[in-house]
Amino acid sequence: MFDLTRFTGRDMKISEKLVEFNWGFLLLITAIASIGFAMLYSVADGSFSPWASRQMIRFAAGVGIMIFVAMIDIRFWMSVAYPLYGIALALVTAVDIVGFKGMGAQRWLDLGFIQLQPSEVMKVALLLALARYFHGLALEDVSRIRNLIVPLLMVVVPVGLVVEQPDLGTGILLTISGGTIFFAAGLAWRYFIISGLAVLGAIPIIWERLHDYQRNRVFTFLDPERDPLGAGYHILQSKIALGSGGLFGKGFMEGTQAQLNFLPEKQTDFIFTMLGEEMGFAGAMFLLFLYALTLTFAINVSLQCRNQFGRLLSLGIAVSFFFYVFINAAMVMGLLPVVGVPMPLVSYGGTAMLSLMFAFGLLMSCYIHRNVEVTRGSSAFS
Amino acid sequence: MAFTLLGSRMYYLQISKTDEYTMLAEENRVNMRLIAPLRGRVVDRYGTVLASNRQNYRAVMISEQTPNPEETLDRLARIVEITPEVRKRIMRDIARAPRFMPVTVAENLTWEQFAQINVNQPDLAGLQPDVGETRYYPYSTELAHVVGYVTPVYQRDLDKDPDEPLLKLPGFRVGKSGIEQYYDDKLRGQAGASHVEVNAYGRVIRELSKNTGKPGKEIVLTLDMEVQKFACERLKDESASAVVMDIHTGEVISYVSTPAFDPNQFNTGYGVKAYKALLDNPYLPLTNKAIAGLYPPGSTFKGITSIAALKAGIDPKQTVRCTGKYAFGNHVFHCWKKEGHGSVNMHEAIKHSCDIYFYDLARRVGIDNIAAVAKDFGLGQTYDFEVQGEKEGIVPSRAWKEAARGEGWHQGETLISGIGQGFLLTSPLQLAVMTARIANGGMAVKPRLTRAIGGEMVQMPPAPMIDVDPEWLKIVQDGMNGVSNEPGGTAYRSRITEPGYELAGKTGSAQVRRITMAERDGGVRKNDTLEWRLRDHALFICFAPVAKPQYALSLVIEHGGSGSGAAAPAARDIMLKVLQRNVVREQAANEPAHDHSGHDHEEGLG
Numbered sequence: 007m008f009d010l011t012r013f014t015g016r017d018m019k020i021s022e023k024l025v026e027f028n029w030g031f032l033l034l035i036t037a038i039a040s041i042g043f044a045m046l047y048s049v050a051d052g053s054f055s056p057w058a059s060r061q062m063i064r065f066a067a068g069v070g071i072m073i074f075v076a077m078i079d080i081r082f083w084m085s086v087a088y089p090l091y092g093i094a095l096a097l098v099t100a101v102d103i104v105g106f107k108g109m110g111a112q113r114w115l116d117l118g119f120i121q122l123q124p125s126e127v128m129k130v131a132l133l134l135a136l137a138r139y140f141h142g143l144a145l146e147d148v149s150r151i152r153n154l155i156v157p158l159l160m161v162v163v164p165v166g167l168v169v170e171q172p173d174l175g176t177g178i179l180l181t182i183s184g185g186t187i188f189f190a191a192g193l194a195w196r197y198f199i200i201s202g203l204a205v206l207g208a209i210p211i212i213w214e215r216l217h218d219y220q221r222n223r224v225f226t227f228l229d230p231e232r233d234p235l236g237a238g239y240h241i242l243q244s245k246i247a248l249g250s251g252g253l254f255g256k257g258f259m260e261g262t263q264a265q266l267n268f269l270p271e272k273q274t275d276f277i278f279t280m281l282g283e284e285m286g287f288a289g290a291m292f293l294l295f296l297y298a299l300t301l302t303f304a305i306n307v308s309l310q311c312r313n314q315f316g317r318l319l320s321l322g323i324a325v326s327f328f329f330y331v332f333i334n335a336a337m338v339m340g341l342l343p344v345v346g347v348p349m350p351l352v353s354y355g356g357t358a359m360l361s362l363m364f365a366f367g368l369l370m371s372c373y374i375h376r377n378v379e380v381t382r383g384s385s386a387f388s
Numbered sequence: 389m390a391f392t393l394l395g396s397r398m399y400y401l402q403i404s405k406t407d408e409y410t411m412l413a414e415e416n417r418v419n420m421r422l423i424a425p426l427r428g429r430v431v432d433r434y435g436t437v438l439a440s441n442r443q444n445y446r447a448v449m450i451s452e453q454t455p456n457p458e459e460t461l462d463r464l465a466r467i468v469e470i471t472p473e474v475r476k477r478i479m480r481d482i483a484r485a486p487r488f489m490p491v492t493v494a495e496n497l498t499w500e501q502f503a504q505i506n507v508n509q510p511d512l513a514g515l516q517p518d519v520g521e522t523r524y525y526p527y528s529t530e531l532a533h534v535v536g537y538v539t540p541v542y543q544r545d546l547d548k549d550p551d552e553p554l555l556k557l558p559g560f561r562v563g564k565s566g567i568e569q570y571y572d573d574k575l576r577g578q579a580g581a582s583h584v585e586v587n588a589y590g591r592v593i594r595e596l597s598k599n600t601g602k603p604g605k606e607i608v609l610t611l612d613m614e615v616q617k618f619a620c621e622r623l624k625d626e627s628a629s630a631v632v633m634d635i636h637t638g639e640v641i642s643y644v645s646t647p648a649f650d651p652n653q654f655n656t657g658y659g660v661k662a663y664k665a666l667l668d669n670p671y672l673p674l675t676n677k678a679i680a681g682l683y684p685p686g687s688t689f690k691g692i693t694s695i696a697a698l699k700a701g702i703d704p705k706q707t708v709r710c711t712g713k714y715a716f717g718n719h720v721f722h723c724w725k726k727e728g729h730g731s732v733n734m735h736e737a738i739k740h741s742c743d744i745y746f747y748d749l750a751r752r753v754g755i756d757n758i759a760a761v762a763k764d765f766g767l768g769q770t771y772d773f774e775v776q777g778e779k780e781g782i783v784p785s786r787a788w789k790e791a792a793r794g795e796g797w798h799q800g801e802t803l804i805s806g807i808g809q810g811f812l813l814t815s816p817l818q819l820a821v822m823t824a825r826i827a828n829g830g831m832a833v834k835p836r837l838t839r840a841i842g843g844e845m846v847q848m849p850p851a852p853m854i855d856v857d858p859e860w861l862k863i864v865q866d867g868m869n870g871v872s873n874e875p876g877g878t879a880y881r882s883r884i885t886e887p888g889y890e891l892a893g894k895t896g897s898a899q900v901r902r903i904t905m906a907e908r909d910g911g912v913r914k915n916d917t918l919e920w921r922l923r924d925h926a927l928f929i930c931f932a933p934v935a936k937p938q939y940a941l942s943l944v945i946e947h948g949g950s951g952s953g954a955a956a957p958a959a960r961d962i963m964l965k966v967l968q969r970n971v972v973r974e975q976a977a978n979e980p981a982h983d984h985s986g987h988d989h990e991e992g993l994g
Binding site: 251 | 390391393394395397398399401402403405406408409410412413414416417585586587588589593
């Protein structure tokens, strides 16, 4: 059933696909990733180890995955959407069970040969599964309640599991990604309004269930000076670092806040702050500009797709990517509470990088196969 | 739209507010470290160093440099003794301090120990030899009561001066007694500061700038260390005190209170055992006897009674017949000489220290007139002396007794006051001042110890004159000359025979017990048959040279027996030394004072 040659051989040759592959896009994300390498080099006080070199290897592997994924027919990805979702759900559940014995946040699954973060896998699998589900629905059927029960469950179950880990940031991202697909599929506005109200109503219940450190983050967000050495430390130091960067920054490897360790988590969540400190307003704006180009490209792919699955999937990837960037940037600037959301392509981190490159591979597959007809109702290959 | 939001926020943070955040980033990064200034030295009038700073060899441990601090301590214990308590303290400090912060492990090491640690350093992981500064008093006990001592900073000191950053420096010392206390602010100097770049954990990355501060000022004292040493040696076996003053300027040449303690030991905290030994010593080594020891002046007070009588118009030629007894009211007063002195005038009465003559004078003059003269000559008051802890003593009068006791004055009390007994209490410093004022013709000098501060001579306003006729003082001076230089004088045996150096003195023996009628009938017991604490205090005051008075001296030996037997010979020896040193002193007086501070210790910083 999963005979790859059937898709790759029938409509387009590999060579044709490689020509269709948007190399400009690859160049764009390589540029973004390179800014990350430079920052990781600077964080390590001018050394490729321990972060920059490993990040480069991961990115190289990610590029390989991206090209490989892009070569595979979009219809294959549609056909494996549910199985992938099933596997991801199983992994997330496994983390919760294994993690039950652990202390604090347990987000990692040790498979023996690789440390896997199942919530990252879920981010892609959820997009695939939802895209596939709505692909099979006619526009006029989307807003029917009975058709919404299954996709809602597809979102709520993993979100619940991830929040339980606890990983509020990823939970929020999953919800937003899922919501994007609902929106792109043409769900009536009233549902968004209703669910928005529902979320507001649920806030007291969620508040009850939040961990102390999560509540503290919210308090801290509302008033960072409340506890400058404790919970407010991260956000205060981040704002100091950004502000002291000025227009052109303190210079590469000259950021006092980052180099002297006043800035926490600077190789992961706060790497954008470090860029802002060392390269200033100009450097930070340049990175945001590259992100905006990436987003524009992804939305364009969605608009050009002639099949519903590709449209939904690429838009889901585009919007998820946008929210990653937005939440991280807004967080380090003190516009949002501190949630553990890394900056895509730039922050140090293995699974996040690989799952993002996988998603970009899917996006590219959507782009290459944008003219492929995919029958509605069910997969062409099932 | 969302990117516009991010961009405008970035603009706000990085462009609009950049100055504010740049300042905050600098505050994060730059830390000010205080550098303790070098404490000023204390020297005598010739520049002899009395208090200085000595290098303190110590060993510090940086815990991140050793895998096992306990093991390093075990190895160090072969070189330096580490008691279990000290070890506990070290391990606690290590646990508290950041891992890169040095913790003091051993202090005040000998050169040998220090060298051994240096040689064995490869085996002592994490241990570093280090050199600090510590206060050092080369003369130890000889100046303990003058120069005083410094101690580590206690909570009390912090409470008193909460804004002084120096007090929070580890190893900082504050003056707690004597000159060290009086001039603590001047000796302390000004803190230097080093601006260093630190990381988030406080580790120093590099030094940005450094200002070494100002060392403390040097204090030049009026003391002559040669005289001081001699006097201490002369009185070392006694519980005694002595003050030598220049009668014209009030400069204190020597200031002795024996026995004393070792001020060096307060640096690190006196050992419990050693301190208890000081407390239990009947000779009271912790008491600064020259200012805080109060004694009845005894016969040394007779000069004051004489001046009061002369002031009241009594003729000094007029004689009183001494039969050894003086009946007054229903009480009989006795002369120290049981068989009596016969007829004596004022000169002879001073010379022989006849009690009957002064009973009679006192009765005729009245207590309040005597008290007024005593006050004029410096008794019953403090002088804002540089050494803290002066006691006022007591000059009794009718008003005083009414206020202090709520009782009326008895005439009999006037009589015994006339011979320096009864309620009268004086300190040796007051007796020296009294003698100086008698010898200098009635100038109300005050004692002082400071000659120069930081190279600037201390200027004293001229002392006011006391309302007395110099002729009256001449009569007393002549009487004192008789005491020492006329055969039959009570201190004739303790005179100075070297021509030009002769002194004029007055003996005194202050009774500390009541002589009962029964004992007086059977013969008053000799002092040397009594146990030490019941013997009379021995006092002696004198000035010299007789021909041209320059110095006054007072000396009290607690329970010494008699003024003529114990105090006068010691006073004579000390005064002779003072006069022999006079030549040197006068040469030095013509030279400007030098500020020696810091000259030999520039290397010590860091």
